């Protein structure tokens with residue numbers, strides 16, 4: 493059966509309008525996933541919602557939520573002669589003065605890699621210190637954990653060769669549910685009514701991390717897949733809860749997400765990392781918003797190896813990425829959107845990655 497068949501889509505839209513009309517007040521729902529924003533923009537989902545229902549994009553792009561300070565730290569490391577291995581998106585994010593891409597054009601050793609295994613391969617071919625910029629949510633943290641477990645197992649078996657690989661990470665990983673908790677607890681000027689929970693992250697975490705914020709803030713939460721019908725059905729489920737004044741965690745994406753999540757990936761994360769309070773771009777320090785390497789893996793964190801100078805967080809002039817990441821503004825509210833800032837010449841992180849809200853709005857809405 494085609495889940496995006498016209499009758500199913502029509503039925504879902506009818507239900508959204510029926511429930512929306514019954515609620516008789518403004519409802520604000522946030523999602524925290526760039527892929528959901530792609531679906532919403534590509535299929536014009538906002539255009540079929542009743543006037544009182546708003547769906548806003550939140551901090552759903554790993555590149556975007558990495559702080560300017562962390563970008564500047566990666567740039568500092570490249571300037572100091574380290575080999576920086578990074579995903580292509582991070583390469584282009586502007587730091588305070590320049591990007592890793594600009595630094596590479598000035599002669600710094602910056603390599604674009606497809607992931608941490610490629611960065612490790614580079615480390616095996618050079619005597620230089622190689623630093624992988626490890627970004628991402630619960631979806632990419634397991635790959636970092638797996639690689640560090642493998643390196644540790646190999647090099648720890650020979651004490652003389654411990655860490656001779658000269659491989660390190662610049663740890664910028666984040667955990668998603670804590671930022672949702674923060675947003676519900678007054679971290680956004682919006683009075684959020686509920687969340688479309690991220691499908692990819694939830695394949696790893698399962699439903700458990702959402703139960704506490706759902707109960708604490710009486711906020712409905714529905715995990716959604718990425719087809720238009722998935723997003724529409726998640727809205728039907730959320731509005732059904734809101735109209736009945738109930739709050740529970742539901743899973744619309746049952747073909748991708750299990751209640752318990754991916755326990756193998758969770759085990760790898762829990763072996764290598766522990767929770768850490770960290771700032772996100774646009775946010776203050778979020779309790780348990782990030783990961784820290786456990787003691788036995790700490791030597792792979794470059795910040796534990798060198799004296800990194802204190803670098804202050806700065807925001808590029810005119811850029812409102814912070815407000816966009818908190819769901820308080822849209823890219824079209826930015827004076828630079830599509831003018832001084834576009835995907836070729838991005839001013840802020842949200843215009844760089846395919847998952848960034850500005851980039852997505854530029855792709856789908858620039859003619860509107």
Ligand code: SF4
Pocket residue numbers: 810811812813816823826827828829830833834838839840841842843850
């Ligand atoms: Fe920042 Fe550009 Fe987005 Fe404006 S359009 S918020 S400058 S990334």
